[in-house]
Amino acid sequence: MHKKLEKKLASEPLNFESFFSEKALQMKASEIRELLKLVETSDVISLAGGLPAPETFPVDVIKKIAQEVLTEHADKALQYGTTKGFTPLRLALARWMEKRYGIPMSKVEIMIVAGSQQALDLIGRVFINPGDVVIVEAPTYLAALNAFKYYEPEFVSIPMDHDGMRIDILEEKLEELKKEGKRVKFVYTVSTFQNPMGVTMSLERRKKLIELAKEYDFLIVEDNPYSELRYSGEPIPPIKHYDDEGRVIYLGTFSKIFAPGFRLGWVSAHPHFIRKMEIAKQAVDLCANPFGQVIAWKYVEEGHLDEHIPKIIEFYRPRRDAMLEALEEFMPDGVEWTRPDGGMFVWVTLPEGIDTKLMMEKAVAKGVAYVPGEAFFAHRDVKNTLRLNFTYVPEDTIREGVKRLAETIEEELRKV
Numbered sequence: 001m002h003k004k005l006e007k008k009l010a011s012e013p014l015n016f017e018s019f020f021s022e023k024a025l026q027m028k029a030s031e032i033r034e035l036l037k038l039v040e041t042s043d044v045i046s047l048a049g050g051l052p053a054p055e056t057f058p059v060d061v062i063k064k065i066a067q068e069v070l071t072e073h074a075d076k077a078l079q080y081g082t083t084k085g086f087t088p089l090r091l092a093l094a095r096w097m098e099k100r101y102g103i104p105m106s107k108v109e110i111m112i113v114a115g116s117q118q119a120l121d122l123i124g125r126v127f128i129n130p131g132d133v134v135i136v137e138a139p140t141y142l143a144a145l146n147a148f149k150y151y152e153p154e155f156v157s158i159p160m161d162h163d164g165m166r167i168d169i170l171e172e173k174l175e176e177l178k179k180e181g182k183r184v185k186f187v188y189t190v191s192t193f194q195n196p197m198g199v200t201m202s203l204e205r206r207k208k209l210i211e212l213a214k215e216y217d218f219l220i221v222e223d224n225p226y227s228e229l230r231y232s233g234e235p236i237p238p239i240k241h242y243d244d245e246g247r248v249i250y251l252g253t254f255s256k257i258f259a260p261g262f263r264l265g266w267v268s269a270h271p272h273f274i275r276k277m278e279i280a281k282q283a284v285d286l287c288a289n290p291f292g293q294v295i296a297w298k299y300v301e302e303g304h305l306d307e308h309i310p311k312i313i314e315f316y317r318p319r320r321d322a323m324l325e326a327l328e329e330f331m332p333d334g335v336e337w338t339r340p341d342g343g344m345f346v347w348v349t350l351p352e353g354i355d356t357k358l359m360m361e362k363a364v365a366k367g368v369a370y371v372p373g374e375a376f377f378a379h380r381d382v383k384n385t386l387r388l389n390f391t392y393v394p395e396d397t398i399r400e401g402v403k404r405l406a407e408t409i410e411e412e413l414r415k416v
């Protein structure tokens with residue numbers, strides 16, 4: 001460490017904590033990120049992260065487009081942009097959503113954001129008062145919980161099965177909440193190839209969810225980063241497809257179909273909601289990175305996106321298959337897992353009594369890492385689950401990782 005910095009840290013003249021806001025004092029680092037730091041530096045096979053494979057990044061196309069953008073559009077690409085985003089990109093996305101999902105859309109219903117993660121924060125800012133009920137899947141996307149948590153909602157968790165959120169249980173819960181006089185602001189769902197479970201909400205449940213939203217007057221936040229990554233089965237339209245009132249706030253992202261490094265995503269919602277989120281975003285970052293937006297525009301407009309998606313699918317399908325085969329081959333009796341038709345994750349449930357957070361150290365000692373499931377539950381009340389990623393490492397490594405994990409679980413089972 002630099003001598004001067006060493007001296008400064010050693011003396012610690014400031015009472016650092018006293019300067020932080022109460023909310024900042026409550027913030028905790030994401031467990032996954034802390035964990036990944038640990039694994040990055042060792043020989044451990046990591047099935048933990050949620051990263052796309054860098055081999056899928058369309059580097060040559062990006063090089064070509066970036067050159068063109070700098071030659072032809074430097075004035076726009078290197079200048080501040082509007083908060084809503086680069087208009088040609090918003091138009092191109094509106095057309096793409098219409099073509100791909102049959103959702104009639106205009107550019108006024110689209111705002112470009114710095115990844116859908118930013119949209120989750122903006123949704124918190126714009127919709128959540130402290131104490132408002134926000135309904136989430138159990139389990140759900142960890143960083144959505146963290147984004148919303150800042151705005152102090154009351155989370156209500158709805159269990160999941162192989163067809164997504166249990167809408168029958170949701171209905172019961174809505175009735176209970178109504179009797180208690182509580183207002184539900186929105187239901188948050190990762191409807192297709194969910195993170196962390198990999199499961200997809202059935203068509204029937206999607207339609208029922210819309211009906212319930214009308215009946216009980218709440219919004220639906222549909223976070224959809226994975227539906228394009230389908231390796232088997234038939235596509236199901238997004239919930240947004242069935243939205244005739246503007247109740248669905250849809251989040252899309254370039255992270256899994258282009259490159260996460262661009263930090264670009266989009267919100268598609270009623271113009272009234274877009275307008276408020278636009279005002280909120282002004283205070284956050286003025287606008288999403290214009291250089292990236294102009295590149296993304298050409299990527300969509302010139303058809304590269306449609307050409308590239310099948311390549312990503314072909315790259316990931318064998319990895320998904322390798323993981324499912326290895327689970328079948330190595331896992332002991334009593335262990336269950338999901339069989340996703342797409343996305344990036346498999347969810348594993350171990351017999352009751354095994355705490356996957358406690359088991360982690362032993363797994364790492366055996367040379368494999370996963371994400372313990374507990375953090376994906378708003379109420380942290382489930383201990384025996386874990387998430388595996390199959391997109392980042394090659395097939396043979398996946399196989400070896402699952403084998404090591406199965407050995408770890410077998411040893412734990414002997415103790416239970």
Ligand SMILES: Cc1ncc(COP(=O)(O)O)c(C=O)c1O
Nearest residue numbers: 115116117141190195253255265
């Ligand atoms: C369900 C879900 N929502 C949002 C995100 C954030 O994605 P982005 O890179 O668009 O911010 C992720 C990333 O893994 C995710 O899994």
